[in-house]
Amino acid sequence: LITDGTFSFHRFLLKSLMEISIRPFTPKDYDAVIRLWLEVGLPAKPRGRDSKKELCRLAKKDASLFLVAETEGKVVGTALGTHDGRKGWINRVAVLPAFRRRGLAGRLVGELEGKFRELGLEVMACLIEEENQASMELFKKMGYEEWSGKYFSKRKSPES
Ligand SMILES: CC(C)(COP(=O)(O)OP(=O)(O)OC[C@H]1O[C@@H](n2cnc3c(N)ncnc32)[C@H](O)[C@@H]1OP(=O)(O)O)[C@@H](O)C(=O)NCCC(=O)NCCS
Numbered sequence: 001l002i003t004d005g006t007f008s009f010h011r012f013l014l015k016s017l018m019e020i021s022i023r024p025f026t027p028k029d030y031d032a033v034i035r036l037w038l039e040v041g042l043p044a045k046p047r048g049r050d051s052k053k054e055l056c057r058l059a060k061k062d063a064s065l066f067l068v069a070e071t072e073g074k075v076v077g078t079a080l081g082t083h084d085g086r087k088g089w090i091n092r093v094a095v096l097p098a099f100r101r102r103g104l105a106g107r108l109v110g111e112l113e114g115k116f117r118e119l120g121l122e123v124m125a126c127l128i129e130e131e132n133q134a135s136m137e138l139f140k141k142m143g144y145e146e147w148s149g150k151y152f153s154k155r156k157s158p159e160s
Pocket of ligand 1: 040041042092093094095096099100101102103104105106107126127128129132133134135137138139141
């Protein structure tokens with residue numbers, strides 16, 4: 001009996017450790033999100049476009065398009081959706097190394113796609129750096145087709 005009890009307790013513990021929920025970003029997530037982006041090698045610009053003010057403004061504008069994945073109070077993943085009224089853009093998909101290959105990025109992207117559809121957007125897109133094989137595989141698996149071209153941008157400053 002004791003053994004059974006211990007076994008089910010461990011199973012319960014394991015399950016709760018594995019349970020990862022996805023919810024909208026709130027200002028209190030800010031530090032954890034920046035840490036996560038830096039840890040996974042995404043170009044965070046906390047003095048510019050990723051300042052607390054700017055990310056909170058984005059989160060407020062499109063209330064549910066900035067998502068964080070959380071387990072046991074720890075932010076372990078992110079995805080930031082933006083749109084221009086025609087196309088939904090999927091940005092900043094990131095998962096901490098210890099939580100990878102469990103379908104979490106797929107869940108985050110799937111949630112954003114659902115929200116884009118609710119907004120009537122029929123095209124979804126993302127920009128992926130050429131050497132980012134993991135991300136390319138992720139989006140291919142989710143049905144995205146590659147478009148080859150060059151990305152041009154114009155910035156007010158390097159932090160923009
Ligand atoms: C890319 C990233 C978000 C994937 O997160 P993840 O939670 O491990 O992805 P998932 O578990 O949802 O993977 C779904 C599918 O994507 C593909 N995939 C994910 N990581 C992969 C890898 N390292 N190599 C090859 N394929 C990979 C696989 O097809 C995988 O399905 P499978 O596990 O059944 O084979 C994660 O590696 C990451 O945070 N990378 C650093 C940040 C980054 O580059 N973000 C993308 C910016 S565009």
